[in-house]
Amino acid sequence: MIMKKIYLSEIPDGTPIAYDLYNDKNIILLNKGVKMSPVLREKLQRNNIIFLTTQISPFETLDDRIKYLDEEVIHEIEKVKKQYKEAFYQISREFEGFKDYSKLDKKTVTDIGRGLVNSISNNQQVYASIQGIRRKDSYTYLHSIDVSILMILFGKSMNLASNEIEDIAIAGLLHDIGKTKIQDSILLKPEKLTADEEETMKNHTTYGYDILKNQLGYKEIIARIAREHHEKINGKGYPDGKRGETIHIFSKMVTICDIYDAITSERVYKKAMLPHVAVEYLMSIAGTHIDMDLVRQFIHNIAIYPMGTKVLLNTGEEGIVIKNNKNFPLRPVVQIIDSQKRRNLLSELTVLIKKVME
Ligand SMILES: [Fe+2]
Numbered sequence: 001m002i003m004k005k006i007y008l009s010e011i012p013d014g015t016p017i018a019y020d021l022y023n024d025k026n027i028i029l030l031n032k033g034v035k036m037s038p039v040l041r042e043k044l045q046r047n048n049i050i051f052l053t054t055q056i057s058p059f060e061t062l063d064d065r066i067k068y069l070d071e072e073v074i075h076e077i078e079k080v081k082k083q084y085k086e087a088f089y090q091i092s093r094e095f096e097g098f099k100d101y102s103k104l105d106k107k108t109v110t111d112i113g114r115g116l117v118n119s120i121s122n123n124q125q126v127y128a129s130i131q132g133i134r135r136k137d138s139y140t141y142l143h144s145i146d147v148s149i150l151m152i153l154f155g156k157s158m159n160l161a162s163n164e165i166e167d168i169a170i171a172g173l174l175h176d177i178g179k180t181k182i183q184d185s186i187l188l189k190p191e192k193l194t195a196d197e198e199e200t201m202k203n204h205t206t207y208g209y210d211i212l213k214n215q216l217g218y219k220e221i222i223a224r225i226a227r228e229h230h231e232k233i234n235g236k237g238y239p240d241g242k243r244g245e246t247i248h249i250f251s252k253m254v255t256i257c258d259i260y261d262a263i264t265s266e267r268v269y270k271k272a273m274l275p276h277v278a279v280e281y282l283m284s285i286a287g288t289h290i291d292m293d294l295v296r297q298f299i300h301n302i303a304i305y306p307m308g309t310k311v312l313l314n315t316g317e318e319g320i321v322i323k324n325n326k327n328f329p330l331r332p333v334v335q336i337i338d339s340q341k342r343r344n345l346l347s348e349l350t351v352l353i354k355k356v357m358e
Pocket of ligand 1: 204
């Protein structure tokens with residue numbers, strides 16, 4: 001378990017607090033189970049408490065939907081979860097160590113990247129369809145693993161060489177490392193950043209380049225990806241305002257994975273976008289912000305309806321997506337609820353997903 005700080009303003013009213021809390025004189029400030037309210041928030045602030053901590057686990061379960069999946073898929077998911085969890089703890093340790101002591105073990109990071117590449121080679125479909133099992137929240141370390149996973153899937157779909165896939169896996173893990181130099185009050189601020197704060201935040205790209213290239217001695221391409229991952233192809237990004245042709249293709253790929261992962265993540269103040277909506281969003285910014293051909297390639301290879309998604313078909317039936325067909329993200333296999341019937345949308349071409357049910 002990893003502890004995460006949550007600022008009081010980030011906790012919505014009505015949220016039950018998971019533990020007892022005392023002030024420095026050992027007087028109880030709140031009892032476990034008490035719900036957050038404006039009064040409680042004020043009381044805590046008067047006692048100089050500005051954040052609470054919470055334990056987070058990198059997973060949410062597929063809960064009641066897991067029963068629809070095949071035994072063998074559940075087994076694969078378990079293996080993927082194990083790998084994911086391990087990567088999460090290792091990268092968290094590296095980032096914490098870097099934040100506190102400016103130390104990072106490059107070999108560990110390389111091993112995490114390689115571990116993910118190998119694991120994805122063995123369980124590609126599960127990873128491509130993983131949205132349903134990952135716990136989505138704003139936690140930076142999870143985000144870096146997610147981006148790395150998406151980059152590996154992306155790179156494999158483009159038949160990149162194995163050394164290039166390793167590079168982009170590592171770049172995915174480290175692209176936001178510059179954020180370790182941004183103070184928490186800006187990094188974790190739940191409200192909209194002021195113009196000044198936004199400018200400070202933008203520095204994470206150049207800090208990232210400097211850390212990776214000069215401080216840690218990574219090769220140019222990995223540092224360059226960190227520098228370029230907020231550039232836009234129309235030249236209106238940062239830090240250099242580079243246009244499409246001059247941005248490295250790997251950086252353009254990270255930009256897409258970064259945005260996709262961010263919008264499909266749950267935040268305290270916003271709900272996660274479902275993948276099929278996120279894909280529409282990506283298409284809406286393709287051609288100006290991100291590269292059109294690359295977005296198409298990306299969308300083709302990630303599950304638009306991840307395993308566990310509840311859907312309504314044009315036959316009027318409701319079902320759960322239990323499998324994705326490679327290269328056909330819109331045509332998964334659907335288990336009809338309350339029935340033994342299974343529909344493989346790849347062979348039943350007149351059957352379509354009409355909508356996603358919550
Ligand atoms: Fe970033």
